[in-house]
Amino acid sequence: MKTLLVCLSLLYVNSIYSQKNKDDFTYDKDSKSIIPKYLGKVILLKGKAIGQRDGQDVLLKKGAKIYPNDTIKTQSKSLVKIEMVDKTLMTAGPDTTLAFEKWQYKSKEDRKATFNLIRGKMRAHFKVKAKEENSLKIKVGTVAMGVRGTRILANMYTQVSGIQVSHVATLSGKTQVYDKLTDITLNQEAGGQYISFLKRDGTLLKSEDRPLSKKEIKYLKSDDKDPMKYFRPFMKEFKGKTITNQDGNDQGSNEYGKSTLQRSKKNKNSSWKKTLNKLNERLEETN
Numbered sequence: 260m261k262t263l264l265v266c267l268s269l270l271y272v273n274s275i276y277s278q279k280n281k282d283d284f285t286y287d288k289d290s291k292s293i294i295p296k297y298l299g300k301v302i303l304l305k306g307k308a309i310g311q312r313d314g315q316d317v318l319l320k321k322g323a324k325i326y327p328n329d330t331i332k333t334q335s336k337s338l339v340k341i342e343m344v345d346k347t348l349m350t351a352g353p354d355t356t357l358a359f360e361k362w363q364y365k366s367k368e369d370r371k372a373t374f375n376l377i378r379g380k381m382r383a384h385f386k387v388k389a390k391e392e393n394s395l396k397i398k399v400g401t402v403a404m405g406v407r408g409t410r411i412l413a414n415m416y417t418q419v420s421g422i423q424v425s426h427v428a429t430l431s432g433k434t435q436v437y438d439k440l441t442d443i444t445l446n447q448e449a450g451g452q453y454i455s456f457l458k459r460d461g462t463l464l465k466s467e468d469r470p471l472s473k474k475e476i477k478y479l480k481s482d483d484k485d486p487m488k489y490f491r492p493f494m495k496e497f498k499g500k501t502i503t504n505q506d507g508n509d510q511g512s513n514e515y516g517k518s519t520l521q522r523s524k525k526n527k528n529s530s531w532k533k534t535l536n537k538l539n540e541r542l543e544e545t546n
Contacts (some may be wrong), residue, residue: 355379
């Protein structure tokens with residue numbers, strides 16, 4: 260009798276679990292395939308991240324699903340990496356708010372999406388090229404990027420002076436960058452960056468289209484560990500609106516200020532890379 264009750268209980272739990280998983284998929288008649296309703300899962304998490312869904316806050320954990328129209332928020336020392344169902348890897352840095360505004364998925368190649376970096380830092384690797392040009396978009400303030408298959412970085416923040424900075428860069432592949440305020444569209448090659456500075460009233464102060472220096476590219480590509488297990492560097496923040504020559508050799512290099520994690524350092528001689536490596540080491544210990 261006891262064995263029978265245990266078996267019935269297991270069947271009931273499995274039935275609920277199967278129904279719950281079943282609800283996460285839908286059948287597409289056109290492609291004759293099963294399509295997930297969620298757009299990705301959390302594969303790496305350091306610190307605390309919140310998912311906002313239908314007006315409710317959900318504490319994100321490793322393995323948590325992210326759905327269309329979700330917004331994720333990280334705390335000041337937190338990082339979260341999401342693997343999308345199309346195999347895209349998307350990472351939100353410290354003190355970041357990232358909204359998944361649009362998601363239409365039929366296959367890895369055939370999908371449309373809009374991601375809105377409201378504040379903070381992000382980087383993404385779109386491994387599979389999109390079927391249509393600019394079907395994948397990233398909004399960063401008044402600047403937007405159209406991507407297909409590439410690695411990109413983006414920052415969105417407000418300086419102490421009140422200047423709002425929208426900063427996007429292409430690390431590999433090609434992107435199309437559009438600035439709404441200047442009505443400028445440019446094709447950005449690998450190693451390119453675009454920065455927009457807005458005044459407090461939202462009017463344009465300055466915008467720049469410049470290449471990243473060799474030093475900056477080396478920094479952003481510095482961590483060659485498994486991206487499925489480790490976090491990679493983000494772009495740093497500008498001290499001001501001036502773009503200077505950082506290493507004396509390459510033109511168009513950034514005048515970088517301290518990143519969010521660097522501001523939390525206790526050891527003056529420690530670097531961002533050491534800080535990132537420590538986070539990755541701790542993360543590896545917990546896996």
